[in-house]
Amino acid sequence: MHMGNKRDLTDWFAELLHLKDVPFMGVPSYMFSIEYWLGGIAASALAWQVLTGLLLLFYYEPSNAYDSTMSILHNVSFGSIILSSHLYGAYIMIFAVYMHGLYVMLKGGYKKPRGFQWILGVLLFVLTLGVSFIGYSLTGDVLAADAVDVGRGLLTALGMQSLIPIAFGNGTELDLFSRLLAWHITIAAAIILLFLLHFYLAEENGLMPRLKDSGYKVPAMINKNSKDLPPWWPRNFIYMAALVLMIWGIIILIPSILALPSIYPSIPILFSPYPGPSPTSPQAAAVPAYPPWFFLFIYKMLDMPFGLKIDEVLSMIAPLIILLIIPALDRNEKLHPLDRPGILALALIGLIWLIELSVWSAIQPGVPVNPSWAALVMLPPLIIVITGIYATHRSWVRIRGNAFNGGKAGNNKSSSWILSKSTASIIGYVTAILAIIIIALSLILSPINDGPFIGVSWGAALLLLSASIFNYFYVNYV
Secondary structure (H helix, E strand, O other): OOHHHHHHHHHHHHHHHHHHHHOOOOOOHHHHHHHHHHHHHHHHHHHHHHHHHHHHHOOHHHHHHHHHHHHHHOOOOOOHHHHHHHHHHHHHHHHHHHHHHHHHHHHHHOOOOOEEEEEEHHHHHHHHHHHHHHHOOOOOOOOHHHHHHOOOOOOOOOHHHHHHHHOOOOOOHHHHHHHHHHHHHHHHHHHHHHHHHHHHHHHHHHHOOOOOHHOOOOOOOOOOOOOOOOOOOOHHHHHHHHHHHHHHHOOOOOOHOOOOOOHHHHOHHHHOOOOOOOOOHHHHHHHOOOOOOOHHHHHHHHOOOOHHHHHHHHHHHHHHOOOOOOOHOOOOEEEEEEOHHHHHHHHHHHHHHHHHHOOOHHHOOOOOOOHHHHHHHHHHHHHHHHHHHHHHHHHHHHHHHHHHHHOOOOOOOOOOOOOOOOHHHHHHHEEEEEEEHHHHHHOOOOOOHHHHHHHHHHHHHHHHHHHHHHHHHHHOOO
């Protein structure tokens, strides 16, 4: 196909939907790198959650939560793919939000003019964890029953028993799962609305440029009126389309691989793509009271020897308050991480504690923590990080000027190997053809009995289509 025909096709599509009139901002070429699109990855996962969640609503019955969940798995066409990918879509979304928040924090993206944008991001993070907790509980399996019991216990420990009927109903199974479903949909709607506002602010403020381009000072902004800035359509759209297909492929592929008959029996229940046993079954007694993996650190904090109420404050309320007030705590104009040693230390300590507590909780779920063990695990990272950053900051202050001046030279490093445009075009066509063949072959499989195999096929096909679009992007826009 000739380049002119491709441009005619994109122009026709743009005119049909008035895409050239959309006031989205283009970005410099260096921003077509994964770290600048972590928010886009979270948004891609959110879109998948909405699509699969709406499909699950057609079959889920709050009056018979566990059996209707099992019916989706075993009796609904493509039900196992929809259900397992909905679970892992939440996992991918949470992981992307974690990474996006950490990246923004280290880069100083909470500083003006993005302070409110950061606050919205923190609220979106909390709502994402909340909606995932409720969705995890909707299956009605033994882990869901444990999660609901823990939720009731946490509210009781905080003296908020009056909220239990609002959150978990009046005690009957129908009221419990009807209430959980209502909360799940309500919070999901709130996430969508806040995301739209967050996206609007991100467009208005623009993605943060390279710190060296802003002189490592706020406000770090890209000039939207610059003639050197390429338009949003079609470059940004094509890159985002490839990214969406890549994330959707991963969301389908991972749980489908884990669900393969030869692999599924050896998968720990913590990462199982399917619900666990019914809480009334004999097998339930052998299942530890595990929370979802993204709550493991909180679960272990609740085992600390400070009393449940203090443990709750330290594990949930205090971190939330700290994250919300970071823009107020760090108001100087410097952006380099070593010029913000307090925030850098906070990010690194928080990350290390999160990993430590999560692993500890996975190994010893629900085991009370001895004070000496708490000190042995929590204090060394605190001391090492603070000492190390303090020493590094002192050295950085002495060499800062030379580092900044030296960093302006040698930005254009030639690559030792560059893929030719003709080779990229061939790869793009081959991957697209392979994706079509794989999807065609998957049609001979049973949509009920062969769900994992179809999921592996579809996931691989989406990744191939993503690769094809990325190659098209490379040929035409790099």
